[in-house]
Amino acid sequence: xxxxxxxxxxxxxxxxxxxxxxxxxxxxxxxxxxxxxxxxxxxxxxxxxxxxxxxxxxxxxxxxxxxxxxxxxxxxxxxxxxxxxxxxxxxxxxxxxxxxxxxxxxxxxxxxxxxxxxxxxxxxxxxxxxxxxxxxxxxxxxxxxxxxxxxxxxxxxxxxxxxxxxxxxxxxxxxxxxxxxxxxxxxxxxxxxxxxxxxxxxxxxxxxxxxxxxxxxxxxxxxxxxxxxxxxxxxxxxxxxxxxxxxxxxxxxxxxxxxxxxxxxxxxxxxxxxxxxxxxxxxxxxxxxxxxxxxxxxxxxxxxxxxxxxxxxxxxxxxxxxxxxxxxxxxxxxxxxxxxxxxxxxxxxxxx
Amino acid sequence: xxxxxxxxxxxxxxxxxxxxxxxxxxxxxxxxxxxxxxxxxxxxxxxxxxxxxxxxxxxxxxxxxxxxxxxxxxxxxxxxxxxxxxxxxxxxxxxxxxxxxxxxxxxxxxxxxxxxxxxxxxxxxxxxxxxxxxxxxxxxxxxxxxxxxxxxxxxxxxxxxxxxxxxxxxxxxxxxxxxxxxxxxxxxxxxxxxxxxxxxxxxxxxxxxxxxxxxxxxxxxxxxxxxxxxxxxxxxxxxxxxxxxxxxxxxxxxxxxxxxxxxxxxxxxxxxxxxxxxxxxxxxxxxxxxxxxxxxxxxxxxxxxxxxxxxxxxxxxxxxxxxxxxxxxxxxxxxxxxxxxxxxxxxxxxxxx
Numbered sequence: 160x161x162x163x164x165x166x167x168x169x170x171x172x173x174x175x176x177x178x179x180x181x182x183x184x185x186x187x188x189x190x191x192x193x194x195x196x197x198x199x200x201x202x203x204x205x206x207x208x209x210x211x212x213x214x215x216x217x218x219x220x221x222x223x224x225x226x227x228x229x230x231x232x233x234x235x236x237x238x239x240x241x242x243x244x245x246x247x248x249x250x251x252x253x254x255x256x257x258x259x260x261x262x263x264x265x266x267x268x269x270x271x272x273x274x275x276x277x278x279x280x281x282x283x284x285x286x287x288x289x290x291x292x293x294x295x296x297x298x299x300x301x302x303x304x305x306x307x308x309x310x311x312x313x314x315x316x317x318x319x320x321x322x323x324x325x326x327x328x329x330x331x332x333x334x335x336x337x338x339x340x341x342x343x344x345x346x347x348x349x350x351x352x353x354x355x356x357x358x359x360x361x362x363x364x365x366x367x368x369x370x371x372x373x374x375x376x377x378x379x380x381x382x383x384x385x386x387x388x389x390x391x392x393x394x395x396x397x398x399x400x401x402x403x404x405x406x407x408x409x410x411x412x413x414x415x416x417x418x419x420x421x422x423x424x425x426x427x428x429x430x431x432x433x434x435x436x437x438x439x440x441x442x443x444x445x446x447x448x449x450x451x452x453x454x455x456x457x458x459x460x461x462x463x464x465x466x467x468x469x470x471x472x473x474x475x476x477x478x479x480x481x482x483x484x485x486x487x488x489x490x491x492x493x494x495x496x497x498x499x500x501x502x503x504x505x506x507x508x509x510x511x
Numbered sequence: 512x513x514x515x516x517x518x519x520x521x522x523x524x525x526x527x528x529x530x531x532x533x534x535x536x537x538x539x540x541x542x543x544x545x546x547x548x549x550x551x552x553x554x555x556x557x558x559x560x561x562x563x564x565x566x567x568x569x570x571x572x573x574x575x576x577x578x579x580x581x582x583x584x585x586x587x588x589x590x591x592x593x594x595x596x597x598x599x600x601x602x603x604x605x606x607x608x609x610x611x612x613x614x615x616x617x618x619x620x621x622x623x624x625x626x627x628x629x630x631x632x633x634x635x636x637x638x639x640x641x642x643x644x645x646x647x648x649x650x651x652x653x654x655x656x657x658x659x660x661x662x663x664x665x666x667x668x669x670x671x672x673x674x675x676x677x678x679x680x681x682x683x684x685x686x687x688x689x690x691x692x693x694x695x696x697x698x699x700x701x702x703x704x705x706x707x708x709x710x711x712x713x714x715x716x717x718x719x720x721x722x723x724x725x726x727x728x729x730x731x732x733x734x735x736x737x738x739x740x741x742x743x744x745x746x747x748x749x750x751x752x753x754x755x756x757x758x759x760x761x762x763x764x765x766x767x768x769x770x771x772x773x774x775x776x777x778x779x780x781x782x783x784x785x786x787x788x789x790x791x792x793x794x795x796x797x798x799x800x801x802x803x804x805x806x807x808x809x810x811x812x813x814x815x816x817x818x819x820x821x822x823x824x825x826x827x828x829x830x831x832x833x834x835x836x837x838x839x840x841x842x843x844x845x846x847x848x849x850x851x852x853x854x855x856x857x858x859x860x861x862x863x864x
């Protein structure tokens with residue numbers, strides 16, 4: 160559940176930017192002859208609605224209704240008492256109470272779409288059944304179509320506002336990693352320092368994963384309880400700042416930094432430079448890798464990975480995160496950084 | 512499953528609704544969808560959306576057959592089809608994605624969900640033990656919160672201190688909302704940039720998680736000396752909490768607990784403030800989900816049984832002082848209830864300097 164700072168700074172995210180994003184979606188809707196687009200949000204799948212309205216649910220769920228013109232309407236399963244808070248952190252036209260989201264959506268469609276128009280739903284396959292069922296069983300059921308591709312087409316490349324937020328998120332993550340005291344012995348101590356630093360810096364959320372002893376196991380784990388840190392360990396820190404997520408991974412050695420790690424860091428940079436919109440299939444030797452971006456409701460989803468054959472296209476200028484795992488002679492090395500994807504024949508560049 | 516005639520139960524989940532997956536397969540998804548195929552002998556296969564999640568789950572439980580696919584829902588649909596003539600059920604209602612529910616399995620989702628709900632309602636001794644430890648952590652977390660609540664600090668700094676404490680104790684998850692101010696405050700929300708001011712009521716609901724199980728505490732503090740009105744209001748909420756807890760026993764309904772609390776408010780002429788205009792529930796179940804069944808509301812007739820766990824909280828708006836919270840976690844015992852929360856039931860006061 161989200162429990163970091165959720166606030167809307169009009170300086171950082173001007174209303175006009177959000178309105179511009181909604182207008183782009185509406186333009187696509189008109190071209191695709193969609194009468195409405197529905198976008199579900201929960202704290203697990205917040206990113207599409209947040210990108211359009213700046214609303215991030217700390218729990219519970221909501222459905223954003225985007226009509227071809229005008230401001231979007233938020234059907235919110237939250238208590239009515241929370242509506243003022245919702246309005247204070249987001250840019251929507253109307254917030255409607257919708258304890259039963261699916262029925263409220265079906266009723267809304269009945270009110271606003273008297274004619275049989277096509278209804279786009281972002282990630283229709285993934286829509287929770289209690290939300291989907293009343294719509295599917297309504298007179299509009301046959302009009303529901305998937306709008307995932309339509310939304311993805313406008314979601315990237317990132318605009319300057321999003322890049323600035325991502326840069327802030329990355330800075331929060333790096334500062335948290337720098338705050339790890341020398342000689343930290345236990346995972347609980349390490350995670351406590353990361354949480355404190357990132358949240359005091361204004362992180363909306365912090366998601367740490369840890370490989371406590373790199374030589375024993377390089378798998379990044381969600382820790383419950385505690386673990387002793389080995390001489391070498393790795394931390395992956397996913398941080399959200401005003402709904403923009405980045406992922407950063409670092410290896411830490413309690414001894415002198417191994418020379419092999421410097422070489423690995425260089426390989427990481429070379430890999431980033433080779434990456435661009437025309438080349439999303441990396442082939443680094445002895446490496447596993449993943450390139451992620453945000454183009455739907457999940458904060459980050461995979462564009463390309465060494466473990467799957469075909470990448471999905473991503474335009475130059477997109478905000479993405481590259482995670483790389485190398486098998487070095489003296490053990491594994493993990494690295495990860497956010498980047499801005501290069502256009503055709505242009506190198507990508509690290510965000511910070 | 513055998514009694515219900517189910518050969519394979521496919522349990523869906525995600526970071527928002529991970530409770531059923533945790534119960535059925537002892538896994539907690541961090542990102543993306545996850546699906547567990549549960550046979551009568553236990554979890555048989557897990558499907559997730561990323562190689563990182565798959566590797567993590569394999570490292571947590573080496574015996575699990577974990578696969579990943581960028582199209583995890585489609586992959587799960589194919590895997591269900593490959594089960595052929597076996598009797599398959601899909602659950603829970605809250606997390607089943609539309610595509611899986613569109614076929615013949617839709618009709619059985621409610622029944623399979625009810626099966627899991629029944630099993631998850633009464634806790635086993637190890638589950639109770641986890642809840643007890645979570646309640647201790649909630650008490651300790653509230654002490655950290657009180658210490659962090661100082662004039663001039665932004666609300667989000669209080670949560671940062673509590674989170675740092677929970678992590679230092681190996682706790683990976685917490686649900687926390689808060690509120691600060693006076694009569695204008697109508698509820699709680701995630702922390703904002705508002706800085707605490709003298710005389711503020713500071714409310715919070717802390718819900719740390721141990722081994723997947725959440726326990727909750729709700730308390731209100733005052734920055735500075737409480738006013739006469741704040742003290743008077745506290746005594747009403749404390750009376751309501753005590754009345755609610757006194758109503759917790761086997762055979763009573765969730766509605767009885769709500770009614771006992773609401774009666775106190777009505778007796779004090781505050782009946783308007785126990786409606787949905789001002790409050791959501793008078794408590795709720797605790798377990799692998801932070802807001803588990805049953806909802807403590809007057810019209811909920813679910814009967815309490817030993818080893819059910821819940822929070823009793825008469826949280827609501829008060830017209831004189833603003834939103835006020837007060838609540839304890841409890842376990843139903845054979846002859847009443849055990850209060851898991853140990854923090855004193857008082858209106859805490861934090862010195863201004």
